[in-house]
Amino acid sequence: MGTVGRKIAGKNVDEIINLMNKALADEWLAYYQYWVGAQVVKGPMRAHVEAELKEHAEEELKHANMLSKRIIQLGGTPILNPSEWVKLSNCKYDEPKDPHVMSVLKQNIKGEQCAIAVYKKLLEKVMASQDFISVNMVRKIMEDEVEHEDDLEALKEDLELTK
Ligand code: FE
Ligand code: FE
Ligand code: MG
Numbered sequence: 001m002g003t004v005g006r007k008i009a010g011k012n013v014d015e016i017i018n019l020m021n022k023a024l025a026d027e028w029l030a031y032y033q034y035w036v037g038a039q040v041v042k043g044p045m046r047a048h049v050e051a052e053l054k055e056h057a058e059e060e061l062k063h064a065n066m067l068s069k070r071i072i073q074l075g076g077t078p079i080l081n082p083s084e085w086v087k088l089s090n091c092k093y094d095e096p097k098d099p100h101v102m103s104v105l106k107q108n109i110k111g112e113q114c115a116i117a118v119y120k121k122l123l124e125k126v127m128a129s130q131d132f133i134s135v136n137m138v139r140k141i142m143e144d145e146v147e148h149e150d151d152l153e154a155l156k157e158d159l160e161l162t163k
Helices: 003-007 013-040 046-073 084-088 101-128 132-161
Strands: none
Touching: 013 046, 013 084, 013 101, 046 101, 046 132, 101 132
């Protein structure tokens, strides 16, 4: 932990650390949902959907890295036990029981929409705290989540056109 680095993050550091840990839980669950979705998915355009799911899984893992690094910089501890993930997460986990491409896409679109809302709120928080380093990071993550939603909705649109 950098002493001045923590000080310049504003007065709400502990609250920000908590919110970042909740977002970290979301990222791990999103990672697994994409990862396992890519394993089981079937139906039209399978290869396309599978590739996109795998790519997004990697990107969610990157978000988890960014969050945990920032949590540590701010003097916090990233979640140490996976049993906390579901408990702490905002967006929970949608088990892909139906492996059809359309169901998997719909579940992940819902997850991305939840993630966008979570980062919008977190961005407002870190902006209010004048924690500019976190502002930068949260903006980058939010940009990815917006892209994820857009990518998945485009795939869903293409699938609907094959009918
Ligand atoms: Fe993410
Ligand atoms: Fe995402
Ligand atoms: Mg993508």
